[in-house]
Amino acid sequence: MNTLDPRIQRLNLKREANGETQTNSHLVTYEVFHQEKRGKQAVHAGIVHAPTPELALMYAKEQYGRRGKTANLWVVKTSEVYTFSSEDEDVFETVPEKTFRDPAFYKVRDRIEAFKLKNTQA
Amino acid sequence: MYGNAFISPEEAKRMNEQVEDADKLAAFEDRITRGEKIEPGDWMPAEYRKQLIRMIEQHAHSEIVGALPEGTWITRAPNFRRKLALIAKVQDEIGHGQLLYSAAETLGKTREQMLNDLINGKSKYSNIFNYPAKTWADIAVIGFLVDGAAIVNQVINSKGSYGPYCRALERICYEESFHLKQGHDNVVYLATGTPHQRAMLQDALNRWYRPLLHFFGPSDKTSVHSEKLMKWKVKLASNDDMRNQFLDQYVPKILELGLTFPDPNLHKNDDGVWEFSDPNWDEFYEVIKGNGPCNAERIAVRKYAEEAGRWVRQALLNPSDKYVTPLA
Amino acid sequence: MSNAVKELLYKMADDALIIGHRNSEWTGIGPMLEEDLAFSSMAQDKIGHAIALYTILHEVLGEADPDTLGFKRTEKEFKSCHLVEQPIGEYDFSTIRHFLFDHAELLRYESLTQSSFQPLAQLAKKVKGEIKYHVMHADTFVKQLSNGNEESKARMQQALNNTWHLALGIFEAGEYELELTSNNIFIGEAELKKRWMEKVTPLLESYGLTIPATDESKIAKGGRKGYHTEYLKPLLDEMCEVTRTDIDAEW
Ligand SMILES: [Fe+2]
Ligand SMILES: [Fe+2]
Numbered sequence A: 001m002n003t004l005d006p007r008i009q010r011l012n013l014k015r016e017a018n019g020e021t022q023t024n025s026h027l028v029t030y031e032v033f034h035q036e037k038r039g040k041q042a043v044h045a046g047i048v049h050a051p052t053p054e055l056a057l058m059y060a061k062e063q064y065g066r067r068g069k070t071a072n073l074w075v076v077k078t079s080e081v082y083t084f085s086s087e088d089e090d091v092f093e094t095v096p097e098k099t100f101r102d103p104a105f106y107k108v109r110d111r112i113e114a115f116k117l118k119n120t121q122a
Numbered sequence B: 001m002y003g004n005a006f007i008s009p010e011e012a013k014r015m016n017e018q019v020e021d022a023d024k025l026a027a028f029e030d031r032i033t034r035g036e037k038i039e040p041g042d043w044m045p046a047e048y049r050k051q052l053i054r055m056i057e058q059h060a061h062s063e064i065v066g067a068l069p070e071g072t073w074i075t076r077a078p079n080f081r082r083k084l085a086l087i088a089k090v091q092d093e094i095g096h097g098q099l100l101y102s103a104a105e106t107l108g109k110t111r112e113q114m115l116n117d118l119i120n121g122k123s124k125y126s127n128i129f130n131y132p133a134k135t136w137a138d139i140a141v142i143g144f145l146v147d148g149a150a151i152v153n154q155v156i157n158s159k160g161s162y163g164p165y166c167r168a169l170e171r172i173c174y175e176e177s178f179h180l181k182q183g184h185d186n187v188v189y190l191a192t193g194t195p196h197q198r199a200m201l202q203d204a205l206n207r208w209y210r211p212l213l214h215f216f217g218p219s220d221k222t223s224v225h226s227e228k229l230m231k232w233k234v235k236l237a238s239n240d241d242m243r244n245q246f247l248d249q250y251v252p253k254i255l256e257l258g259l260t261f262p263d264p265n266l267h268k269n270d271d272g273v274w275e276f277s278d279p280n281w282d283e284f285y286e287v288i289k290g291n292g293p294c295n296a297e298r299i300a301v302r303k304y305a306e307e308a309g310r311w312v313r314q315a316l317l318n319p320s321d322k323y324v325t326p327l328a
Numbered sequence C: 001m002s003n004a005v006k007e008l009l010y011k012m013a014d015d016a017l018i019i020g021h022r023n024s025e026w027t028g029i030g031p032m033l034e035e036d037l038a039f040s041s042m043a044q045d046k047i048g049h050a051i052a053l054y055t056i057l058h059e060v061l062g063e064a065d066p067d068t069l070g071f072k073r074t075e076k077e078f079k080s081c082h083l084v085e086q087p088i089g090e091y092d093f094s095t096i097r098h099f100l101f102d103h104a105e106l107l108r109y110e111s112l113t114q115s116s117f118q119p120l121a122q123l124a125k126k127v128k129g130e131i132k133y134h135v136m137h138a139d140t141f142v143k144q145l146s147n148g149n150e151e152s153k154a155r156m157q158q159a160l161n162n163t164w165h166l167a168l169g170i171f172e173a174g175e176y177e178l179e180l181t182s183n184n185i186f187i188g189e190a191e192l193k194k195r196w197m198e199k200v201t202p203l204l205e206s207y208g209l210t211i212p213a214t215d216e217s218k219i220a221k222g223g224r225k226g227y228h229t230e231y232l233k234p235l236l237d238e239m240c241e242v243t244r245t246d247i248d249a250e251w
Helices: A006-010 A013-018 A053-064 A086-092 A109-121 B009-015 B022-033 B046-071 B080-105 B111-119 B136-157 B163-191 B195-214 B227-231 B239-255 B281-291 B295-308 B310-316 C002-024 C033-059 C066-071 C091-112 C118-146 C150-171 C177-182 C189-206 C232-239 C241-245
Strands: A028-035 A042-050 A072-077
Touching (some): A042 B080, A042 B163, A042 C033, A053 B080, A053 C033, B080 B111, B080 B163, B136 B163, B136 B195, B136 B239, B163 B195, B281 B295, C002 C033, C002 C177, C091 C150
Antiparallel strands (some): A028 A042
16 A cells, blocks of 8 residues: 555555445444533433443543533433434423413512502502 | 535436425425424435435545544654644544434434445545645644635534534534644744745645635536525535635635745635636546545555454444434 | 652653554544544543653753653653554554553552652642543453454453563563652552552453463563664654654744
8 A cells, every 4th residue: 555654554454455344233322411510410412332331431431521521421322212203392382382380470560569559649 | 525515417306306295395394494403303305314314424434534644644743732733633533423423323324334335435525635645734734724624614514404413513613623723823833934844834735725626516607506405404505605715714814924825816806706727627526536646545544444443343242232323 | 869750750751652652543543433532532641641741850850841852862762661662553452552551550650649759649640530541441441352252352362462571561670669669759660560460460360361471581671771672763763753854943
């Protein structure tokens, strides 16, 4: 191999000759959750492929924790995560309308002012 | 052609002939028009899925093949600061590959299938990585200008419609700003250094100028448009617009150092559009066909890495475990 | 006493630089993407340790600056052991080397947290978490490969056989062992070797590997005195190639 890369020169590139590909050597998929600081939520960061949870954590550290701060990482087998199907997204549709659950729904200042005014006049 | 710039005419024709369920298609397109993202479990036109896989896969290949020209100088970086920066930068590119393959996996193609298609030559990667990094100054030019061009493309693509790709790109763009800064730092040290350093930098600029113009793909006047891909926010800007944005951002930063590009016609006209000499598009098509200076080496090295690593992956594999597609 | 400390710092720094340099050669061509990232980070950590040690040599002991120490010394001036100079070979060798070397590093740095030489004690406290991760990675990975399939088992055993006497060369005694131990600067190579044996032997056996019989005459010594294998000179020539094209330039 004619190469400018001294690392490649040292490799035994004859091995590449057959170029045979591989099938079904997929490792397990793990979802990775990243907690930036103590006291904060762990947030979904991405995935790694790994053979065991231990190695998944080793890999998660380098792919999702190699910059900035990390307090902890979680890995969960993707096959163990349950989600709604996207056709069922409509179950959430009317939730934002249910304003009686919001603090901003409760406004009594006007009533209090009116009450005070009425009392002083009386 | 980082991700999406080159579509063959046959493909564009076929794309327009596909038929889809009209109601679902309308709902899908409405969602995109409203500026919402598409997520992996959603219904999507077969063509959308296919084009995204093609594009994200090409992008992922570009990252891991792109690690090779720069890897040429990993063992030779001239001081500790540069040595750490270069290793960390090449590592990031591998990380970008990992993130992008994961995003493409959510669409139903496994990482293994994608890597197989790369080494079989069935799927492409950016042409620019088929050029050699001849001297240390090439590392400066790649880090600053090739990454600069990639950022233009990636920032635009991060506004696209597919959720997992956008999320990967957001993270990638953040890391790219480190690549750019360390590349610029390297360029400035060479440009303001000894005559030997300046000469090697100018030589590298001369060699990378044409590949950089090719980077965004053929001119809009000659290349095939796909209205559909624009409407679906798979493709978000034209090749010429991206190229112009790149030239506008980066040419002045080279000129201010008293360096030049090997093109007397390179200038910005009164409407803010950059003009340049014909960068020889025949060469671009030749490199796509596999006839660039380093195509054979790049593929040979990836083949080697896949084969030499096979026993490791096989040994790690637990036959009772089943692969599943990433969630998001 | 400063000669004794210098001897210790130089060999530690040179080991870290050379193994970091070697392991960085895997960046971009590793057996899978996730492993590529992890191995590259550890190589960067090692180079970081070398810089930190050269910095102590420079700032506290009056030696040249880190870049000069890293990029402008001759082969004879390097005090790295033969283990770290070896080419990366295949992943079996690189993994076993990583395991044997990092266990020694962890024990070395753990003991140095108690060193009477404060700059080193502080550094040891600072980086022990990094080295702990290196050992976690090495343990998990060597365990997986040693228990993988027939091919991987055979490869790991073969790699261990080939690497054992090179690894024992880590503990080659220096000129100042007595001074280092009596001044509580360092526990000494003999003690470190004892702790290392007690640590790696049961671990490797638990992975199903057989520890090769030690033949004293085969232990790879000489590195600590500046005598190296045929691999160090070309490594340094390559590492310093750009620097040497313009020796006074700032890069
Ligand atoms: Fe990248
Ligand atoms: Fe980059």
